[in-house]
Amino acid sequence: KVRRQKWRVPVASVLERGGVKIARDDVVRDEPTNNIPDTIFTKLGQQLHRRSQHPIGILKNAIHNYFDSNYENKFDKFDDLCPIVTVKQNFDDVLVPADHVSRSYNDTYYIDPQTVLRCHTSAHQAELLSKGYTQFLVTGDVYRRDSIDSTHYPVFHQMEGVRVFSPNDWESSGQDGTAYAAEDLKKCLEGLARHLFGAVEMRWIDTYFPFTDPSFELEIYFQEKWLEVLGCGVTEQEILKRSGNSNNVAWAFGLGLERLAMVLFDIPDIRLFWTTDERFTSQFSEGQLGIKFKPFSKFPPCYKDMSFWINESFTENNLCEVIRGIAGDLVEEVCLIDNFTNKKGMTSHCYRVAYRSMERSLTDEEINELQWKVREQVESKLNVVLR
Ligand code: FA5
Ligand code: MG
Numbered sequence: 066k067v068r069r070q071k072w073r074v075p076v077a078s079v080l081e082r083g084g085v086k087i088a089r090d091d092v093v094r095d096e097p098t099n100n101i102p103d104t105i106f107t108k109l110g111q112q113l114h115r116r117s118q119h120p121i122g123i124l125k126n127a128i129h130n131y132f133d134s135n136y137e138n139k140f141d142k143f144d145d146l147c148p149i150v151t152v153k154q155n156f157d158d159v160l161v162p163a164d165h166v167s168r169s170y171n172d173t174y175y176i177d178p179q180t181v182l183r184c185h186t187s188a189h190q191a192e193l194l195s196k197g198y199t200q201f202l203v204t205g206d207v208y209r210r211d212s213i214d215s216t217h218y219p220v221f222h223q224m225e226g227v228r229v230f231s232p233n234d235w236e237s238s239g240q241d242g243t244a245y246a247a248e249d250l251k252k253c254l255e256g257l258a259r260h261l262f263g264a265v266e267m268r269w270i271d272t273y274f275p276f277t278d279p280s281f282e283l284e285i286y287f288q289e290k291w292l293e294v295l296g297c298g299v300t301e302q303e304i305l306k307r308s309g310n311s312n313n314v315a316w317a318f319g320l321g322l323e324r325l326a327m328v329l330f331d332i333p334d335i336r337l338f339w340t341t342d343e344r345f346t347s348q349f350s351e352g353q354l355g356i357k358f359k360p361f362s363k364f365p366p367c368y369k370d371m372s373f374w375i376n377e378s379f380t381e382n383n384l385c386e387v388i389r390g391i392a393g394d395l396v397e398e399v400c401l402i403d404n405f406t407n408k409k410g411m412t413s414h415c416y417r418v419a420y421r422s423m424e425r426s427l428t429d430e431e432i433n434e435l436q437w438k439v440r441e442q443v444e445s446k447l448n449v450v451l452r
Contacts, residue, residue, distance in 0.1 A: 108208075187225055255267075371443065
């Protein structure tokens with residue numbers, strides 16, 4: 066499955082295409098710029114990262130401990146900044162180009178044309194730098210329209226870290242500020258990985274973000290695949306300049322907390338973080354990093370295939386939103402298994418939907434009913450033609 070890299074390619078915004086927007090069904094019909102469905106709306110305020118018995122909260126505290134014990138100058142910590150932010154905070158302030166794909170209604174949840182659910186904790190960087198903070202950590206829930214599988218969820222948690230250096234810090238090193246910061250950043254994050262995991266297989270990948278240069282991603286080997294757990298880099302000078310840090314250099318990172326927690330606690334599916342099933346929640350306790358999750362009996366998945374002729378405004382994120390709106394966390398994966406264009410230029414997609422509950426077995430009846438609703442709404446909301 067090919068996954069588009071969120072920050073890579075600026076493309077023309079699809080914002081104006083009617084077919085791409087999905088309004089919240091019932092509540093905001095008259096507000097066509099709002100694309101937040103109830104399944105997302107109900108996640109606001111849950112703040113898994115502030116629950117000390119929850120894997121996300123346990124992990125946040127462990128990372129805080131790492132920074133507290135390794136840095137004499139304490140990092141300031143924020144974990145209660147509101148996830149509803151302005152377009153300026155989420156994009157402009159971190160130099161995301163006006164025509165960048167991440168700004169589209171297909172990728173980001175908009176409350177209105179100026180207000181979004183933050184898609185990353187980087188939304189708070191510029192403001193905190195302007196207020197004079199020079200070493201800080203920001204943890205919060207973030208929101209993205211995305212595809213569906215065991216490591217992607219439309220609500221997840223990030224921790225942002227920023228550290229500012231002044232010329233004194235690097236001048237005696239013989240390196241320039243950028244090289245000094247990049248080296249310090251990698252050391253810091255490798256140390257964090259060792260603190261959390263002990264020995265673990267990891268690798269650095271060069272990448273692109275609008276707000277850092279150079280930019281890197283860290284991947285960890287997990288369940289027989291390389292899993293991307295964080296993005297980071299040396300902060301663009303323009304961001305520092307605007308925040309009154311002209312002479313300084315900084316690094317920044319954004320950790321995916323679910324991804325790290327999956328590796329740390331052996332949690333096989335990202336949906337589990339949202340379950341209230343005691344067979345999950347009771348396995349974790351405050352301050353305990355060494356726990357390995359013992360899966361309760363795994364129920365069989367049920368696969369349903371669905372083929373349709375797409376139109377020009379079709380996107381996989383819209384499809385996933387429709388399916389999640391009906392099946393909620395009963396959908397485990399949505400995967401494109403066939404794709405062809407006929408002589409008339411019509412393109413057909415076949416998607417395989419995997420349904421599975423993590424708590425109980427599903428009946429055939431129940432799944433058939435879900436699939437019928439999915440077919441109905443895929444046709445009516447996405448204007449595709451079922452085959
Ligand atoms: C960012 O969000 C950047 N703001 C990170 C950053 C900060 C870079 C500061 C440089 C400086 P990215 O889109 O790659 O980057 O997301 C960061 C991490 O969030 C990923 O590595 C991954 O661990 C996690 N992540 C991304 N999408 C999802 C998702 N749908 N579900 C769960 N975790 C996700
Ligand atoms: Mg990435």
